[in-house]
Amino acid sequence: MPEYIPDTDEVSRLLFEPFMRPAGRDDLHWDNIFQFPSDQGACESVVWRAKAPAMVDVHAIGCDKQGSDRKSGRTKSTYFGSITAKVAEIRALRSKGGISITVSHCPDEFEAHAHLAFSDGAKKNDKSELKVLLRAKFGPLSGHTCP
Amino acid sequence: MTSTGAQIYRNSGGITEITGTPDSGGVFWVTYALSVYAGVAEMTGYSNFAVGQFQQTAAPVDPVGDKTKSSEQVEFEKRKARLIDAVTAMKSSAPNWSGRGTRVSEASAQSAKKFLECLPGNARLPRVAPDGEGDVMFVWDNLPGGQSCVVTVEKRDLHLACGLGTPEAQHVDAQRFLGLKIPKAIFDRIPSK
Numbered sequence: 001m002p003e004y005i006p007d008t009d010e011v012s013r014l015l016f017e018p019f020m021r022p023a024g025r026d027d028l029h030w031d032n033i034f035q036f037p038s039d040q041g042a043c044e045s046v047v048w049r050a051k052a053p054a055m056v057d058v059h060a061i062g063c064d065k066q067g068s069d070r071k072s073g074r075t076k077s078t079y080f081g082s083i084t085a086k087v088a089e090i091r092a093l094r095s096k097g098g099i100s101i102t103v104s105h106c107p108d109e110f111e112a113h114a115h116l117a118f119s120d121g122a123k124k125n126d127k128s129e130l131k132v133l134l135r136a137k138f139g140p141l142s143g144h145t146c147p
Numbered sequence: 148m149t150s151t152g153a154q155i156y157r158n159s160g161g162i163t164e165i166t167g168t169p170d171s172g173g174v175f176w177v178t179y180a181l182s183v184y185a186g187v188a189e190m191t192g193y194s195n196f197a198v199g200q201f202q203q204t205a206a207p208v209d210p211v212g213d214k215t216k217s218s219e220q221v222e223f224e225k226r227k228a229r230l231i232d233a234v235t236a237m238k239s240s241a242p243n244w245s246g247r248g249t250r251v252s253e254a255s256a257q258s259a260k261k262f263l264e265c266l267p268g269n270a271r272l273p274r275v276a277p278d279g280e281g282d283v284m285f286v287w288d289n290l291p292g293g294q295s296c297v298v299t300v301e302k303r304d305l306h307l308a309c310g311l312g313t314p315e316a317q318h319v320d321a322q323r324f325l326g327l328k329i330p331k332a333i334f335d336r337i338p339s340k
Contacts, residue, residue, distance in 0.1 A: 030286040
Protein backbone atom coordinates (compact mmCIF):
# COMPACT_ATOMS: atom_id res chain seq x y z
CA MET A 1 0.00 0.00 0.00
CA PRO A 2 1.38 3.43 -0.87
CA GLU A 3 2.16 5.60 2.14
CA TYR A 4 2.53 9.34 2.51
CA ILE A 5 6.15 10.47 2.39
CA PRO A 6 6.72 13.16 5.05
CA ASP A 7 8.60 16.36 4.23
CA THR A 8 11.21 15.45 6.84
CA ASP A 9 12.35 12.39 4.91
CA GLU A 10 14.96 12.09 2.18
CA VAL A 11 15.03 10.41 -1.21
CA SER A 12 17.99 9.13 -3.21
CA ARG A 13 18.37 8.94 -6.97
CA LEU A 14 20.19 5.89 -8.34
CA LEU A 15 22.69 6.79 -11.05
CA PHE A 16 23.65 4.62 -13.99
CA GLU A 17 26.52 5.36 -16.34
CA PRO A 18 25.33 7.21 -19.42
CA PHE A 19 25.89 5.01 -22.44
CA MET A 20 27.59 7.74 -24.40
CA ARG A 21 29.43 9.59 -21.65
CA PRO A 22 32.60 10.96 -23.23
CA ALA A 23 35.90 9.82 -21.81
CA GLY A 24 36.14 11.90 -18.67
CA ARG A 25 33.81 14.82 -18.01
CA ASP A 26 33.54 17.47 -20.64
CA ASP A 27 32.37 21.05 -20.47
CA LEU A 28 29.85 20.72 -23.29
CA HIS A 29 27.17 18.59 -21.69
CA TRP A 30 24.94 19.70 -18.87
CA ASP A 31 24.16 16.69 -16.70
CA ASN A 32 20.40 16.51 -17.05
CA ILE A 33 19.99 13.71 -14.56
CA PHE A 34 16.26 14.27 -14.05
CA GLN A 35 14.79 14.02 -17.53
CA PHE A 36 11.25 12.91 -16.63
CA PRO A 37 11.21 10.92 -19.89
CA SER A 38 7.90 11.17 -21.67
CA ASP A 39 8.14 7.57 -22.88
CA GLN A 40 8.41 6.33 -19.29
CA GLY A 41 5.51 8.10 -17.68
CA ALA A 42 7.14 11.53 -17.33
CA CYS A 43 8.32 10.66 -13.83
CA GLU A 44 11.61 9.90 -12.11
CA SER A 45 12.22 6.95 -9.80
CA VAL A 46 13.87 7.55 -6.44
CA VAL A 47 14.49 5.57 -3.27
CA TRP A 48 12.53 6.61 -0.17
CA ARG A 49 15.17 6.57 2.53
CA ALA A 50 12.74 5.76 5.34
CA LYS A 51 12.51 2.31 3.72
CA ALA A 52 16.23 2.09 2.92
CA PRO A 53 17.88 4.10 5.69
CA ALA A 54 21.54 3.13 5.18
CA MET A 55 23.47 4.03 2.06
CA VAL A 56 24.41 0.39 1.73
CA ASP A 57 20.68 -0.35 1.35
CA VAL A 58 20.45 2.16 -1.49
CA HIS A 59 23.47 0.69 -3.23
CA ALA A 60 21.97 -2.79 -2.87
CA ILE A 61 18.85 -1.58 -4.71
CA GLY A 62 21.06 -0.02 -7.40
CA CYS A 63 22.99 -3.24 -7.89
CA ASP A 64 19.75 -5.26 -8.01
CA LYS A 65 18.49 -2.99 -10.77
CA GLN A 66 21.75 -3.28 -12.66
CA GLY A 67 21.41 -7.07 -12.46
CA SER A 68 17.81 -7.09 -13.66
CA ASP A 69 18.60 -4.63 -16.45
CA ARG A 70 21.39 -6.81 -17.71
CA LYS A 71 19.23 -9.92 -17.55
CA SER A 72 16.66 -8.15 -19.66
CA GLY A 73 19.20 -7.27 -22.32
CA ARG A 74 20.32 -3.79 -21.24
CA THR A 75 23.88 -4.98 -20.98
CA LYS A 76 25.42 -1.53 -20.62
CA SER A 77 23.41 -0.64 -17.51
CA THR A 78 26.03 0.11 -14.84
CA TYR A 79 25.14 1.49 -11.42
CA PHE A 80 27.77 3.85 -10.04
CA GLY A 81 26.22 5.49 -6.97
CA SER A 82 23.46 7.80 -5.79
CA ILE A 83 22.66 11.36 -4.80
CA THR A 84 20.27 12.42 -2.03
CA ALA A 85 17.88 15.30 -1.33
CA LYS A 86 15.37 16.35 1.29
CA VAL A 87 11.72 15.83 0.35
CA ALA A 88 10.75 19.23 1.78
CA GLU A 89 13.23 21.00 -0.50
CA ILE A 90 11.93 19.18 -3.56
CA ARG A 91 8.31 19.97 -2.76
CA ALA A 92 9.17 23.61 -2.10
CA LEU A 93 10.44 24.17 -5.64
CA ARG A 94 8.19 26.34 -7.80
CA SER A 95 8.52 27.29 -11.42
CA LYS A 96 7.57 30.74 -12.66
CA GLY A 97 4.32 29.16 -13.81
CA GLY A 98 3.58 27.86 -10.31
CA ILE A 99 4.33 24.22 -11.11
CA SER A 100 5.85 22.03 -8.39
CA ILE A 101 7.23 18.51 -8.08
CA THR A 102 5.27 15.81 -6.32
CA VAL A 103 6.94 13.05 -4.31
CA SER A 104 4.86 9.91 -3.92
CA HIS A 105 5.36 6.37 -2.75
CA CYS A 106 5.06 3.74 -5.51
CA PRO A 107 5.87 0.37 -3.94
CA ASP A 108 5.19 -1.52 -7.16
CA GLU A 109 8.78 -2.45 -8.02
CA PHE A 110 10.21 -2.49 -4.49
CA GLU A 111 9.10 -1.24 -1.09
CA ALA A 112 11.27 1.91 -1.09
CA HIS A 113 10.31 2.96 -4.61
CA ALA A 114 8.98 6.51 -5.00
CA HIS A 115 8.21 8.77 -7.93
CA LEU A 116 8.95 12.41 -8.63
CA ALA A 117 6.53 14.02 -11.07
CA PHE A 118 5.39 17.46 -12.18
CA SER A 119 2.15 18.83 -10.85
CA ASP A 120 -0.65 19.19 -13.38
CA GLY A 121 -0.47 21.75 -16.16
CA ALA A 122 3.32 21.95 -16.57
CA LYS A 123 4.45 23.63 -19.77
CA LYS A 124 7.83 23.16 -21.44
CA ASN A 125 9.43 26.07 -19.60
CA ASP A 126 8.06 24.90 -16.24
CA LYS A 127 9.60 21.49 -16.81
CA SER A 128 12.97 22.82 -17.94
CA GLU A 129 13.14 25.27 -15.03
CA LEU A 130 12.31 22.56 -12.51
CA LYS A 131 14.79 20.10 -14.03
CA VAL A 132 17.57 22.61 -13.47
CA LEU A 133 16.40 23.58 -9.97
CA LEU A 134 15.85 19.97 -8.91
CA ARG A 135 19.38 18.95 -9.82
CA ALA A 136 20.74 21.62 -7.48
CA LYS A 137 18.81 20.20 -4.51
CA PHE A 138 20.63 16.88 -4.63
CA GLY A 139 23.91 16.52 -2.80
CA PRO A 140 27.21 14.96 -3.84
CA LEU A 141 27.63 11.51 -5.28
CA SER A 142 27.93 8.56 -2.96
CA GLY A 143 29.86 6.33 -5.32
CA HIS A 144 29.59 2.57 -5.53
CA THR A 145 30.76 -0.25 -7.77
CA CYS A 146 28.63 -3.35 -7.82
CA PRO A 147 30.43 -6.66 -7.18
CA MET B 148 22.06 42.43 -26.89
CA THR B 149 20.29 43.69 -29.95
CA SER B 150 19.27 41.98 -33.10
CA THR B 151 20.24 43.28 -36.52
CA GLY B 152 19.33 42.08 -39.92
CA ALA B 153 22.91 40.94 -40.37
CA GLN B 154 22.55 38.40 -37.60
CA ILE B 155 20.16 36.29 -39.55
CA TYR B 156 22.82 34.16 -41.10
CA ARG B 157 25.48 31.96 -39.75
CA ASN B 158 27.50 34.05 -37.35
CA SER B 159 31.10 33.29 -36.74
CA GLY B 160 31.56 35.38 -33.65
CA GLY B 161 33.08 38.61 -34.85
CA ILE B 162 32.59 41.71 -36.90
CA THR B 163 33.46 39.95 -40.11
CA GLU B 164 30.21 38.07 -39.95
CA ILE B 165 28.13 41.18 -40.55
CA THR B 166 29.98 42.54 -43.52
CA GLY B 167 28.06 40.83 -46.28
CA THR B 168 27.95 43.25 -49.23
CA PRO B 169 27.03 43.07 -52.87
CA ASP B 170 30.76 42.59 -53.49
CA SER B 171 30.89 39.34 -51.58
CA GLY B 172 29.55 37.27 -54.41
CA GLY B 173 25.94 38.24 -53.87
CA VAL B 174 25.74 36.52 -50.52
CA PHE B 175 24.31 39.61 -48.89
CA TRP B 176 21.42 39.74 -51.32
CA VAL B 177 20.73 36.05 -51.08
CA THR B 178 20.76 36.33 -47.32
CA TYR B 179 18.62 39.45 -47.38
CA ALA B 180 16.09 37.68 -49.55
CA LEU B 181 16.11 34.74 -47.17
CA SER B 182 15.52 37.03 -44.23
CA VAL B 183 12.52 38.59 -45.96
CA TYR B 184 11.23 35.16 -46.83
CA ALA B 185 11.77 33.98 -43.26
CA GLY B 186 9.96 37.01 -41.92
CA VAL B 187 7.02 36.30 -44.19
CA ALA B 188 7.13 32.65 -43.25
CA GLU B 189 7.15 33.54 -39.56
CA MET B 190 4.13 35.76 -40.06
CA THR B 191 2.24 33.35 -42.22
CA GLY B 192 3.32 30.10 -40.67
CA TYR B 193 4.55 28.79 -44.03
CA SER B 194 7.22 26.16 -44.08
CA ASN B 195 10.75 27.41 -44.50
CA PHE B 196 11.71 24.51 -46.70
CA ALA B 197 12.95 26.80 -49.42
CA VAL B 198 14.92 28.88 -46.94
CA GLY B 199 16.63 25.77 -45.68
CA GLN B 200 17.56 24.79 -49.20
CA PHE B 201 19.06 28.18 -50.05
CA GLN B 202 20.76 28.52 -46.71
CA GLN B 203 22.89 25.53 -47.55
CA THR B 204 24.47 27.76 -50.16
CA ALA B 205 24.65 30.97 -48.20
CA ALA B 206 25.79 29.76 -44.81
CA PRO B 207 29.36 28.48 -45.35
CA VAL B 208 30.71 31.74 -46.69
CA ASP B 209 33.35 33.11 -44.38
CA PRO B 210 35.35 35.81 -46.16
CA VAL B 211 37.96 36.13 -43.42
CA GLY B 212 40.25 33.28 -42.45
CA ASP B 213 41.33 32.25 -38.97
CA LYS B 214 44.50 34.32 -39.24
CA THR B 215 42.58 37.57 -38.89
CA LYS B 216 40.43 36.44 -35.98
CA SER B 217 41.23 36.99 -32.34
CA SER B 218 42.09 33.94 -30.27
CA GLU B 219 38.85 34.48 -28.36
CA GLN B 220 36.92 34.40 -31.60
CA VAL B 221 38.64 31.25 -32.75
CA GLU B 222 37.96 29.60 -29.39
CA PHE B 223 34.31 30.67 -29.57
CA GLU B 224 33.91 29.10 -32.97
CA LYS B 225 35.68 25.90 -31.97
CA ARG B 226 33.43 25.49 -28.97
CA LYS B 227 30.36 26.24 -31.03
CA ALA B 228 31.41 23.58 -33.52
CA ARG B 229 31.90 21.07 -30.71
CA LEU B 230 28.45 21.88 -29.37
CA ILE B 231 26.98 21.31 -32.82
CA ASP B 232 28.74 17.95 -32.96
CA ALA B 233 27.34 17.09 -29.53
CA VAL B 234 23.82 17.94 -30.66
CA THR B 235 24.26 15.85 -33.81
CA ALA B 236 25.42 12.88 -31.75
CA MET B 237 22.30 13.11 -29.60
CA LYS B 238 20.16 12.04 -32.53
CA SER B 239 21.51 8.52 -32.13
CA SER B 240 22.38 8.45 -28.42
CA ALA B 241 22.22 11.05 -25.67
CA PRO B 242 23.36 10.97 -22.03
CA ASN B 243 20.90 9.45 -19.61
CA TRP B 244 21.46 8.32 -16.02
CA SER B 245 18.71 5.71 -15.79
CA GLY B 246 20.40 2.76 -17.41
CA ARG B 247 18.43 3.29 -20.59
CA GLY B 248 19.20 5.00 -23.85
CA THR B 249 17.70 8.28 -24.94
CA ARG B 250 17.90 10.46 -28.00
CA VAL B 251 16.62 13.70 -29.44
CA SER B 252 14.42 14.06 -32.49
CA GLU B 253 15.78 14.97 -35.90
CA ALA B 254 13.69 18.15 -36.01
CA SER B 255 14.79 19.37 -32.59
CA ALA B 256 18.44 18.55 -33.28
CA GLN B 257 18.28 20.45 -36.56
CA SER B 258 16.76 23.52 -34.92
CA ALA B 259 19.24 23.29 -32.05
CA LYS B 260 22.13 23.38 -34.52
CA LYS B 261 20.63 26.39 -36.26
CA PHE B 262 20.14 28.09 -32.91
CA LEU B 263 23.83 27.65 -32.12
CA GLU B 264 24.78 28.96 -35.53
CA CYS B 265 22.70 32.07 -34.93
CA LEU B 266 24.40 32.93 -31.63
CA PRO B 267 26.55 36.04 -32.07
CA GLY B 268 30.14 36.35 -30.91
CA ASN B 269 29.25 38.23 -27.74
CA ALA B 270 26.96 35.47 -26.48
CA ARG B 271 27.98 33.09 -23.76
CA LEU B 272 27.90 29.57 -25.13
CA PRO B 273 25.68 27.20 -23.15
CA ARG B 274 26.00 23.55 -22.25
CA VAL B 275 23.67 21.08 -23.91
CA ALA B 276 21.45 18.22 -22.74
CA PRO B 277 18.58 16.07 -23.95
CA ASP B 278 15.39 17.09 -22.19
CA GLY B 279 13.87 13.61 -21.97
CA GLU B 280 11.03 14.43 -24.37
CA GLY B 281 13.05 14.23 -27.57
CA ASP B 282 14.03 17.88 -27.41
CA VAL B 283 17.22 19.79 -26.63
CA MET B 284 18.04 21.95 -23.63
CA PHE B 285 20.72 24.65 -23.67
CA VAL B 286 21.68 25.56 -20.13
CA TRP B 287 23.60 28.56 -18.87
CA ASP B 288 24.31 28.02 -15.18
CA ASN B 289 26.70 29.72 -12.83
CA LEU B 290 26.00 33.07 -14.41
CA PRO B 291 27.04 36.16 -12.45
CA GLY B 292 24.89 36.41 -9.34
CA GLY B 293 24.28 32.66 -9.35
CA GLN B 294 21.59 33.00 -12.00
CA SER B 295 20.78 30.38 -14.59
CA CYS B 296 18.96 30.32 -17.86
CA VAL B 297 17.68 27.57 -20.15
CA VAL B 298 16.52 27.53 -23.75
CA THR B 299 14.58 24.46 -24.79
CA VAL B 300 14.42 23.66 -28.49
CA GLU B 301 11.22 21.80 -29.33
CA LYS B 302 11.17 21.11 -33.04
CA ARG B 303 10.63 24.58 -34.53
CA ASP B 304 9.80 26.33 -31.27
CA LEU B 305 12.13 27.92 -28.76
CA HIS B 306 11.27 28.30 -25.08
CA LEU B 307 13.33 30.40 -22.68
CA ALA B 308 13.36 30.46 -18.89
CA CYS B 309 15.77 32.75 -17.04
CA GLY B 310 16.36 33.76 -13.44
CA LEU B 311 15.34 30.24 -12.48
CA GLY B 312 13.90 29.89 -9.00
CA THR B 313 14.04 33.60 -8.28
CA PRO B 314 11.24 36.17 -7.97
CA GLU B 315 12.61 37.73 -11.18
CA ALA B 316 12.21 34.50 -13.17
CA GLN B 317 11.09 35.03 -16.76
CA HIS B 318 9.47 32.59 -19.15
CA VAL B 319 9.17 33.16 -22.88
CA ASP B 320 7.03 30.35 -24.25
CA ALA B 321 6.97 28.78 -27.71
CA GLN B 322 8.56 31.26 -30.11
CA ARG B 323 8.62 30.07 -33.71
CA PHE B 324 12.18 29.55 -34.98
CA LEU B 325 12.76 28.92 -38.66
CA GLY B 326 16.50 28.51 -38.38
CA LEU B 327 17.65 31.91 -39.56
CA LYS B 328 16.91 34.43 -36.84
CA ILE B 329 16.43 33.89 -33.13
CA PRO B 330 13.12 35.51 -32.12
CA LYS B 331 13.80 38.86 -30.44
CA ALA B 332 11.98 37.97 -27.23
CA ILE B 333 14.51 35.18 -26.72
CA PHE B 334 17.55 36.73 -28.38
CA ASP B 335 17.41 39.74 -26.04
CA ARG B 336 17.60 37.47 -22.98
CA ILE B 337 20.42 35.17 -24.05
CA PRO B 338 23.30 35.61 -21.61
CA SER B 339 26.16 37.62 -23.06
CA LYS B 340 29.81 37.83 -22.09
